[in-house]
Amino acid sequence: MIRGYSAEQIRAAEAPHLEAGESLMARAAAGLADAIRDEIAEMEDPVQTARVVLLTGSGNNGGDALLAGAELAASGCSVHVVELGSRIHEAGLAAALAAGATVVDLGADAVASIVEAVTEADVIVDGILGTGAYRSPALRGTARDAVAAIRPLAASPRRRVVAVDLPSGVDPDTGAVPDETVLPADVTVTFGAHKAGLLRQPAAAYAGRVVLVDIGLDPDLAGIEPLVVAD
Template structure:
């Protein structure tokens, strides 16, 4: 049985933990890194020399991806990241660079740069948008163009896509796709509790296998009426 909650319910559950200074992002990133390693283990060319491309947006999902990338780079994975938002999570950026991750130089043709980086990746990590974009979940600008270009590459059986919390572009509450430019995930690693949009079509069809990482929110959601029970 899976209980799917709204973005606002999740954010309300997170608030006291964040106010107390609990490292929710680091807990989420550690769970994300474990899930990515599990994907490597299931692939023919696993772990040694494995390559990861992080698609990094402006919000906390980008930070989650960067901290997970730092763990992976520190353990010997080749990690590159493309900055597709208007800013980058500062602490996550510093951690990734310190661990040996490299920045994709977007240059004058960002879409080609991201596509070329993806051809060398065993796993593409979608950390562009998360529940913070629930009022306007559709991808825009360079991020949208990059995802549109990556969809054929991501469909290759030799490559896996891991979504951070939910595939970017999906409404976290309804599962709707305001724009069909969404990167289908093989695995979605979601944090704290299931988002309702991951249990409702068409969002569920893009989420792949959903892995829940416990970051300590479940007691706060006890007694909260979920949007959906799946």
């Protein structure tokens, strides 16, 4: 049985670990990097020649993507960062740049620059929005325009889309998709526990295969009633 929890339940489970100084993001990023490597391996594309484009937002999902990108860049992968938030996770960006990643210059036409970056990508990592956007999960502004523009490219069988925790634009609790401008994932790498929305339609249809990364929350969630239980 798969148990799906709300964003609030998972945040409450994370809280004591964060207060204790545990680096949950580092654990999540390591699991994400492993999942991306697995996707590259299935494409029969050596990691040293693979091109990965990170779509990063302002929150922790963007940080997870950047730290995973740092691991991939350190192993020789070509990693390119697209900034789609009002800010960026500074430590994650510093780690990615130090490992050899580059930031895509969005220039005068941001959407055209993003499409150009994605055209050569083997893997697109969706780290735009996370569970923190559950009150208003739809994409907006440049992020929405970019996702709308790259969806046809992402659908190519020669590319994989990896969503960080959940596809950006879906409600983590209800599975609602208030705006269909969502990048369908081949695989969603979720952390700590399944988000209830990933087990509910229509969000489940956008999530692809869901991979759960253990970051140490099982004891904290053991006595909590999940929102949804699925086979």
